[in-house]
Amino acid sequence: MGLVEFLQENFFTIIGIVISAIIAYVLGILTVYQITQKKLQYKMDSRNLISEKISLTPDLKILFKDRDVKNFTSTNIKITNNGFNPLKQDDFSSNEPLQIVTKNNKEILFANITDSSDKANGFEIVKQDVHSVIIGFNHINRNEWVSISIFHTGLSDEDIEIKGKIIGGNHPKKEPKWREDIGRILLISGITWLITAVIIYLALPFLSSLLSTTIGGVIFIIASLILFIIILTIIVFIIVTKTYQLTISRITEKKSEKLK
Numbered sequence: 001m002g003l004v005e006f007l008q009e010n011f012f013t014i015i016g017i018v019i020s021a022i023i024a025y026v027l028g029i030l031t032v033y034q035i036t037q038k039k040l041q042y043k044m045d046s047r048n049l050i051s052e053k054i055s056l057t058p059d060l061k062i063l064f065k066d067r068d069v070k071n072f073t074s075t076n077i078k079i080t081n082n083g084f085n086p087l088k089q090d091d092f093s094s095n096e097p098l099q100i101v102t103k104n105n106k107e108i109l110f111a112n113i114t115d116s117s118d119k120a121n122g123f124e125i126v127k128q129d130v131h132s133v134i135i136g137f138n139h140i141n142r143n144e145w146v147s148i149s150i151f152h153t154g155l156s157d158e159d160i161e162i163k164g165k166i167i168g169g170n171h172p173k174k175e176p177k178w179r180e181d182i183g184r185i186l187l188i189s190g191i192t193w194l195i196t197a198v199i200i201y202l203a204l205p206f207l208s209s210l211l212s213t214t215i216g217g218v219i220f221i222i223a224s225l226i227l228f229i230i231i232l233t234i235i236v237f238i239i240v241t242k243t244y245q246l247t248i249s250r251i252t253e254k255k256s257e258k259l260k
Contacts, residue, residue, distance in 0.1 A: 038091060038169030039083035040098075040140075044157035046075040051155070064109050064151070071106075071153045075160055076114075079135075079172065080145040087140045091167050097126075098164035098172070100133040106154040108133055117144040195236050 050062055050072035062069045077100065081087055092098050102108055107130040116123050122138035123146045133150065140146075154160060162172045 037083055038085045038087055038166050039081070040079055040087070040162075040164070040166065040172040041082040041175055042077060042079045042162045042172055043175040044075055044077050044160060046073055046154075046157040046160075048073045048155055067109070069109070069153060071155055072109075073152055073154050073156065073159075075150050075152065075154075075157050077148045077150065077160070077162070078145055079148070079162065081140040081142055083169070084142055086142065087166070089137055089139075091169075093165040093167060096163060096165040098135045098137070099162070100135070100148065100150060101161055101163050102131050102152060102154065103159050103161060104154070105131075106152055106159045107131065108150055108152045110151040112149050113146060114149045115147040117146070121146065191240050195240070 048071070050069065052070045054060070056070075062072065064072065079098075089097075100108070100111065108128065111125055111128055111133040113123050113125065113135075118141075120138065121140055121144060122136070124136045125133060126136035127134040133148075135146070135148070137146070150160070152160065162174075164172055166172075
């Protein structure tokens with residue numbers, strides 16, 4: 001049996017082994033990172049209740065505790081320990097404790113802890129001023145969380161951020177957007193691997209004139225195949241992603257035109 005015939009008959013087995021090895025390597029790195037890092041993750045949901053356009057209405061004056069308010073937005077924040085290690089108050093730098101701060105010179109009007117996974121966590125508002133709210137707590141175990149509601153003069157949660165330097169870790173990070181778009185990512189990834197597999201399968205006969213079925217030839221072919229798969233996957237992924245974005249953009253434009 002020739003090398004090309006062997007690769008053709010065992011094509012999907014080889015692809016499966018390569019993909020499994022890559023996945024195992026990536027998962028190993030992620031596992032080590034997850035175990036060793038102290039982490040907090042947060043997500044926000046905002047509703048602008050009063051905008052400056054409304055507040056500029058003649059003879060309309062909006063007050064909050066005797067303060068004239070032009071913009072009024074409600075933001076719900078959920079902070080979660082998504083690491084493997086528990087966190088204590090002392091795990092945060094005294095120079096940068098866990099806090100909610102405003103951007104673009106916006107002001108915090110009110111802040112309140114609305115819920116938590118366990119009262120024993122001891123979450124509380126330690127200090128509040130117009131631009132920040134410092135959050136105190138006893139401890140936060142893995143997957144434990146706190147929900148905080150704030151009113152502020154921003155327009156959305158883009159005017160709010162969570163700060164705090166974790167000793168032995170990093171700053172709190174916003175929940176990644178890909179979790180909201182997981183369906184789109186899986187679709188693009190699936191199409192990418194399908195197209196890549198078809199191209200590689202169709203290309204196998206052209207390898208017949210390259211090398212004989214020696215051990216060195218087999219090793220070289222497999223190594224070249226792995227490199228080819230990686231490069232081709234990246235190229236196809238970029239093409240599929242761009243095509244998807246262009247298609248969605250055109251569909252959105254057509255819907256907007258119909259609404260007009």
